[in-house]
Amino acid sequence: MSVIEKPKAESALQANSAPLKESTTLSELYADGAAEGDYRLFGRVADSDRRGFLRGAGLGAMTALIGANIPYHRFMPSGLIPVALADGHMSLEGKDGLTVLNDRPINAETPPHLLDDDITPSERHFVRNNGIPPSEVNPSTWSLKIDGLVDNPMDLSIEDLKDKFKVYTKALLIECGGNGRAFFDPPAKGNQWTYGAVACSEWTGVRLKDVLKAAKIKSGAVYTAHYGADTHLSGKEGKLAISRGVPISKAMDDSILIAFAQNGSAISPLNGAPLRLVVPGWPGSCSQKWLRRIQVRDQVHDGPKMTGKAYRVPSYSVEAGEKVATKDFEIIERMPVKSLITHPRSGAKSGESLEIRGHAWSGDRKVKAVHISKDFGATWQKARLQAAANKGAWQNFKAEVEFPQSGYYEVWSRATDGAGESQPHAIDWNPKGYLNNTLFRVAVRVS
Ligand SMILES: Nc1nc2c(c(=O)[nH]1)N[C@H]1C(S)=C(S)[C@@H](COP(=O)(O)O)O[C@H]1N2
Ligand SMILES: [Mo]
Secondary structure, three states: OOOOOOOOOOOHHHOOOOOOOOOOOOHHOOOOOOHHHHHHEEEEEEEEHOOOOOHHHHHHHHHHHHHHOOOOHHHOOOOOOOOHHHHHHOOOOOOOEEEEEEEOOOEEEEOOHHHHHOOHHHHHOOOOOOOOOOOOOOOOOOOOEEEEOOOOOOEEEEHHHHOOOEEEEEEEEEEOOOOOHHHHHOOOOOOOOOOOOOOEEEEEEEEHHHHHHHOOOOOOEEEEEEEEEEEEOOOOOOOOOOOOOHHHHOOOOOEEEEEEEEEEEOHHHHHOOEEEEEEOOOOOOOOOOOEEEEEOOOOOOOOOOOOOOOOEEEOOOOOOOOOOOOOOEEOOOOOEEEEEEOOOOOEEEEEEEEEEEEEEEOEEEEEEEEEOEEEEEOOOOOEEEOOOOOOOOEEEEEEEEOOOOOOOEEEEEEEEEEEOOOOOOOOOEEEEOOOOOOOOEEEEEEE
C-alpha cells in the first residue's frame, strides 16, 4: 500500500492551525474532503512520524469513534473516512435507533417511543460524552483508586469490588441535566437534547457508600471528586474532559452504585465500560464513566464542569436571555419531577380509544401521581402509576384515553411528586438550558 499524499490544502490548514474547536463536528471537519478532515482531526497528533497512517493518539481517537479495535490499523490510510462514519450517518457501536446530536464528542439521544421498556436496553441508553472515550479498556487490569481525605486509601480491581463488598442489582435512572435544552428560547448553547437524554437500565455493582466506609472517611470530608479514563478533546495529556462530585451526605445514599454491569452484561463501551458511577436522580454528569478514581475532599469539588456555568443555574429566576453573573449560579443537585409518554409516539394515528404508556420520576423523591389530559389541560384523568422497581428507578404509568370524535388531539402528561411539586407548563429560562421539566405532549390523530 502506498503512502497517502499530504492534503492539497495542507499549507492553508497549517497556517490556520488554531486548536480544534470543541464544537466542531466530524461532518464540518470533513467538509473539504477526506485527507483534509483527517489531517485536521488526527494529523497534528500523528505529525511527528507522519507516514500517512494513523497511529498513537490519532488512532486511539479513531478507534473510540468507531467503538472497536481496528486490527489492520497499520494499513489504514490517513485520509480514509471509515465507511461507518461516512456521509454523516453515524452508526454507533452497540446502539440502536439513537439520534446522533453531535459526533465529536459523541452525543446521542433516544426517541421517546424507543424508551417504552420498563428497563432501558443498553442499545437504547443515551450517550453523553464530553471528551474522547478510552480506546482500550481491560476489565481484568482495571483499577479504581479511593484516596484523599481517608484513613485507608485503596486500589481496587473489579474482582476486589466483587469480593470485598456486597453486590447489588438496581434499576437506576440517569438523566442529563441538559435534557430538554432544545426548547429554550433564546436558545442555549450545547447539545440540543429534546426528550431522550434519559434512561433507566439495570446496573450491577457495589454501593459507593460501602466503599467509602471501607476507606474510612476522615472528619472534615465535604465532597467527592470523580475521575474517568476519557481524554479531553484537545488531546492534551492530563487535561480532563469532566470531573464532578457530590456532597458526602449524598455519596452515602444507598442507591448510588459503582457499577460493572449493565442489564446483566458488560457495560456498553459508550456508557462507561468497564466501571462507572451511577448516581440516580441527580444530573447525569455526577455519574462518572470509565471510573478510575474517587477522591474525598475537604471542600466542594472544582474539577472541569463543576464551576462557572456548567451544571449550574442562577439562584433566582431570570428573564429569558438575561446575563447572569457567575457568582449567582449554584450547583444543580436533584433533577426535577418529570414524565415521558413512550406510547404512542407523537403523530400516531388512533381509533376511539388508546392506551397511553410512559415513565415518571423526580430525583430523590417518589412520584405520587401522573395525570393525563386530552383537551389541552382543561381536564385531567389519573393514570395508573406503579411503584418504582427500587429507589432510584423511574415509575411506569398507563392510562386508557377515549376520544369523543375524529380529529387532532394532544395527549399531555403531568407528574406530581411526594413534595407536591408538579411539572409546569413553562419553566424559567436559564443560560445553559438545564432542568427543563415542562409537561410532556404527544400529537394523536383520531380517525
Ligand atoms: N468520564 C466521563 N463520565 C461522564 C461523562 C463524560 O463525558 N466522561 N458525561 C457525563 C454526563 S454529562 C452524563 S449526562 C452521563 C451520561 O451517561 P451515558 O453516556 O451513559 O448516558 O455521563 C456522565 N459521565
Ligand atoms: Mo449530562
